[in-house]
Amino acid sequence: MSEVAMGDAAMTNLAMQQVATPSATHLLEAVGVTKKFGANVVIENLSIGFAPGMLHSILGPNGAGKTTLFNLLTRDLPVTAGEILLRGERITAMKPHQIARLGVGRSYQISSVYLDLSFLDNVWLAAYRARHGGRMGWWKRVGSYGEIRDQACEVLEKLGLIGFRDLPAKAVSYGDQRLLEIAVTLATNPDILLLDEPTAGLSQRETERVKRFIESIKQQYLIVMIEHKMNVVMEISDRVHVMNRGTLIASGTAAEISRDEAVHRAYFGL
Amino acid sequence: MLRTQSTVLIAASTVIIAALAPLVMPINIATEILIFGIFAMSTNLLIGVSGLYSFGQAAFFGVGGYVAGYCFVHTNLPLSAGLVLAMLGSALVAGLVGAFSIRRTGIYFMMLTFAFNQMIYYLAYSWRAVTGGEDGMGGIRRPALDMPLVGNIDLGNHLNFYMLAAALFVASSILLFRLARSPLGLVLDAAKQNPRRTASLGFSVYRAQWIAFVVAGAIAGLAGALFALLYRIMPIDAISWTSSGNVVFMVVIGGMSSVLGPVLGAAIFIWLQGFFSLIWARWPLLFGVFIILVVLFLRGGVAELFDRARQAFTRKTPTPAVQGGSHE
Amino acid sequence: MTSLIAAQLINGVAIGMLYALTAFGLSIIKGLLNVPNFAHGAFFAVGAYVCYAADRAGMPFAVSLLLAFLVPAVLGVLVERLGVSRLMNSPYLYQLLFLFGTALVMEQLIIIIWGSVGLSMSPPAFLEGAFDLGFTYLPRYLVFNGCMAALTIMAVYLLIERTRIGSQIRAGIDKREMAQCLGIDVGRLITAGFGLGSGLAGLSGGLVLPLLGANATMGADMMAIAFVVLVIGGLGSIYGAIAAGILVGVIQSVSTVFVPAASTVLIYVAMIVTLTIRPQGLFGER
C-alpha cells in the first residue's frame, strides 16, 4: 500500500521534472532531448535538470543511455532534437571545448588520460586551460609556468597522486589512472562535474577512497555522477535519477528511489 | 630545469652541426642538407609532434620557392622581403589547405593533403607564364644581403650563402624546439593521444592543429625559398607528391621523437641518394631496400639507434619518453 | 557536338572499366588493411611485363592474361606475409612507407629483368581495327578491354558476395572484431585479399598492354589515377571504386571535348570536392 503511494510520489516528482520549462533552480539541464543513431533511438524526449549544490547520481541498466546523456550535455554528440541549457542559456549548438570553458568538467568512463604524458603534464594542461582560457602559448616553455605547476601539484596532492608526479600515466595501475582522470577534470576548475563511473574497475579500497573524496568536495561543485555501485550511490548522493531505455523513469532521494516500483521493474523485471 | 638547459643544448648542437658540415662535405651538399633539414623539421611538427600524417608538404615548399623566385626574377626586392613574402605565401596556402584537411582525421587527412598537393602541382604546372611550367622558373638572382654593421654580403659566394642557410637553420630549429615544448606543443601532443579528451578540457583541437599546419607550411616555404636561391631555379618536380613522400621518409629515418632527428634524416637521405647513384645505375633498388629495412627494424629511426647505444652503455633501463615519443 | 559527346561517353566508359578494375583491387586491399597500397602500381606493371613475356614465349593471349593475374597475386601474398603483416600494429605510416619501398624495388627489378626500354605488344589479330559507328570509331580492343574488365569485376563480385571465403572477406572488411570472434583467421584473410587485389592490378596491367605498352614507370601513372578513383568511390565501400572508375574515365574522356589540357586537373578537383562534401566518398558508408 504505502509503497504504491511512495511510488506515486516519486512519479509525480518525475512528472514535475518532465515539464520542459527552463528553471533557474537548475544549473544544467536537458529539455526534451532525443538522440537517434540511424534508426535506433537511444534517448527519447528526455528532460532532466540538475540543481546546484547537490550530488546527483544517474542509475540505470546498461544501454539505458546514461553515457549518451553525458555526451549530449557536453556536446561530444549533437542532439537529434531538444535543447541543452546551462544556467538557463542555450548551449545546444556550442562546441565541446566551448562548453568546457563555461565550467563543465567531465571525466570519461573508459579512462582517457594521456598515457604518454607525465601525471604532472596531464593535470598541468587542465590547469593551464583553466588559467589562460583558450589561449595556447607557443614560445614560453611549459616548465616556466611556475604557479600553474603548483596548482597542478596541489590537485595531485589532494588525490594523493603527488608521488607519481613525473611518471607517464601508462606506467601506473588502472586505479591510479582513474584517480588521475578525476584530478585532470578537477584541475579545469569547473562549477559542474560530470563523472562517468568514477569507480569503475577500482578495487574495494580504491573505491572507498574515491567515494570519500567525492563526498569531501561535493559542497563546492554541482556533481552529476553515473554509477553502478549501489553502495556508493546510496551513501553519497542527494538526488538519484533512474534511466531506462532512454527515458527517465524516476527521480528522488536515495530513500525514495530504493522503494520505487518502476525502478524495481527496470532492474529486477518485477 | 632540464628544459631550460636543453634549449641551449639544441642551439649549441645545431650551431655545431652547421659549423662542421662544410668541413666534411662539398659546401653545396651541406647547404642542401641544411635546407632539407629545415623542411624535414617543419614536417615533423605535423608528423611527430601533432600526429598529422601530411603527404602534401612539398606543396608549401614549392609555393615558397615560387614566391621567392618570382620576387627575385621580376622585382628587385631585398632578400629579407623575398623570404618573408615566401613564408607568408606558404602560410596562406597552408592556412587554406589546413582549413579543409584538418576537419578530416587519419587516412582521410592524409589523402586530402595528397590531393591538394597534386592539385597545386598541376596548377603550377599549367600556370606557365609565372612558374615556367615543366621547364621550371629560371634566372633567379641571389640579392646581396644587407646587414647592419657587417655591411653588404655577396651571396653569390657559396660560403656566404651557406652561412645564411645555416643561420636560418639554427633559427628555425630553435623556434620549432620551443614550440614543441610550449603549451601549444603539449596541447598538440595531447590531441594526438586523445583529441576528444583535449576538447573536453576546453582546448580547440582544430585551432591548435591548424596553427601547427600553418607554421609547418610557412617554414617549409622558407626552405623552398632557400632551395630556389641555392640553384637559382625552381624546378617543378620539387613540388610533386614524391618529394612530399621523401620528406616524410626523411622524418622517419631520422626519428620523430626529437627535433634534430629529421635533420639527421635529411642528411642521410640526400647523402644516400648521391652515394647510391654513384655506385649503381639501378640504385633506387638499394634505396627501396633501405626504406624497407628501416621500416621493419628501426621504427624509431636512426635517432633510436643512438638511444639503444646509450642504453647499452648506461645499464639502467630508460624512463619512458614523456614528450611525443613512440606511436606504438 | 552531341555525337562527339556520345562518342566520348562510350570511350570514357571503356577506359573507366579499366580504372575501375585497377581501383577495385586497390579498394579490396584498402578495405582489409585500411591502408592504400602504394605498391599497387608496381603490381600493375609486373602484370603487364609477365603478359608480354608469356606472349613472347608464344602462349595464347588468354594464358598470358591468366599469368598476368597469377604472378602478381603470388607476389602480393609474399609481400603481405613477409612485410605488411609484421607492421599490423604500427601506425599506417609505416605500412605506407614499406609498400613505397617495395614498389621501388619491384620497379627496379623489372628494369633489371626486361631492360628499361619500353615494350609493345600488338593485340591478337581478331581484336585489331575498330568498329565504325558512323559518328565515331571505336577500337575493337578497347571494347574487348572494357568487357574483360567488367566480367572480371562481376566474377570477383560473385566471389565476394556468394562464396564462403567471400563472406569472410566481407566480415573482415566491415566488422573485423566480429570476424575475429567468429574465429575467422583475419591474418590469413588479409593475405588472401592482398593477393587477390594485387592479382587484379596485374590483370589490368596485362589488359592494357596493347594500348599502353609496358615500361617500368607505368605503374606510378596508373596508381595515381587508381588512388583518386578509390577516394572518390569511397574508402568505406569496396564497390564504390567501380562506379567511380567509370566516372573518372568519363570525366577524363568528355573533358577532352571542352578543356583537354585540364583533364588531369579536373580529376583532382573531383577528388577534392568529393572529400570535402562527402569525406566518406560517394558510396562510402559511415
Place this chain on the structure above:
Amino acid sequence: MESLENPLRRALLKAGTAALGTSITGLSWAQSSGDALTMGVLSQNTGTFAYTGDLVLKGAKLAIEERGGSIQGRKINLIVRDDEGKPAVGVRRLTEAVASDKLKYFGGNFSSAVGLAELEVAKTEKVVQFAAGGSEDFTGSRCSPYTFQWSAHAYTALRATLEYVRQRMPDKKKIYTITADYVFGQSLLHYTQVAAKELGLELVGNDNHPSGERQYTQYFTKALSTRPDIICLLTSGADAVSAVRQFNSFGAKNVQLVGPWTLEVEQMRELSPAMRTGMILGLNYYHEIDSPVNKAFVQAYTKAYKAVPSYASAYGYDSFRTLLLAMDKAKSVEVDAVVKALEGMQYDSVFGPTTMDARTHQSIRPYYVIECKAPEAMKDESDFATIVATGTTPQPPELNECKRTA
C-alpha cells in the same frame, strides 16, 4: 627526457655527419686527378628514359677514345652522373660536380626541362653545356653564353617535315594536331602553324594533352570525328609512344600519321614494327646519314657496341667531338677560349658541314624526314626506315628571342 639524450646524441650526430661527409668527398675526389680536364655526362639512368644515359655515355666515350683520352696535352677525366631526368636532381649533381670534380664541360640530357635548369647553373658556374632537346629557349629567350644547342631548331624540323608531306601527298591538306601541353609542345604547335601557312596546309583542329598522359583514345576519337587527312603528333617521348600505339588500335588506315619531332630511334624501338609502318617522322639523327664523319662513327660504334648508334649516342659522340674540335681550334681547354672558338665555328659533324651560330649558339645543321618500313621490308631489326628528305631552312631571325649580341 630529450635533454638527457642530448649530449650523446649530439656527439653521435657530429660523428655521423662527419662520416657521411668524408665518404661523399672521398668518393667524388677519387675520380678527379691532378691537372686532368674534367668533362661530364649528366644524363638519365633512372625514370622513364633510364636507358638513354648509357647510350649518351657510349657515344661520348667513343669521341674521347678517338683522341686517345687526352686533348691539348691534358688528360680527359670523364665523369658520369645520374640526374634521374629531374631538373632538381640535375642541377644538384651538376653543382656537386663543378665544386668537387672541377667539371668544365658537360652534356647528356635531352629533356628540355633538365637542360634548361642546368643552363642556369652553367651560366653562374661558367662551365660549358652542350645541350640537346626540343625547347627553342636554349637558343631563344634563355640563350646563354655558356650553352650550345646540338639539336636542330623546331622551325627547321617542322618546315622539313611538312614540306615533304606537302609534295609526297598533295591531295592531303586537312591536318589535325595533338599537342603536349608544355613549352616544347607549344613551340612545335607554333611553328606548325607558321610552316602550314607557308605551305598552304589547313589546320582543322588541335588538342592539348597534359604531358604524362597515358590515355589517348579520347583525343583520337575527337580528332577522327573531324575526318582529317593527317594527324600530326606534336608530342614526344613516352607520351608519343602511347599515342601511336593507341592510334593503331583505331586501324584508321586512310589517315596519315605524321610526327615532326615525336619519336627518336630509341622510342621507335618501343613500338612493334607493325605499329610504325608507314609513319612519317622527322628525326634529329638517323644512322643512315650519308656523311664521312657519320659513316666512320657508325662503323666504330657498331664495332664497339654491336648495335647501330641512335639519337642519344650520336648526341653523346657528336657534341663531345665538337667540343674537342673547338679546343684544338682554341689551342686551349680554358672555357672562355673554347666558347670563343665555338662561336661561328664551321666544322664537319655527323651531319656533314655544320655551323655554330655565333650569337644564339644554335647549330645550323640539316633535319631528316623518314618513312617507316613495313616489317617484311626490314633487313634487320634496327633497319627502321629510309631517309626520304632533309631540310636545312634555319629559323627566320625575326622569330628568334635571344637577347645576346654576338
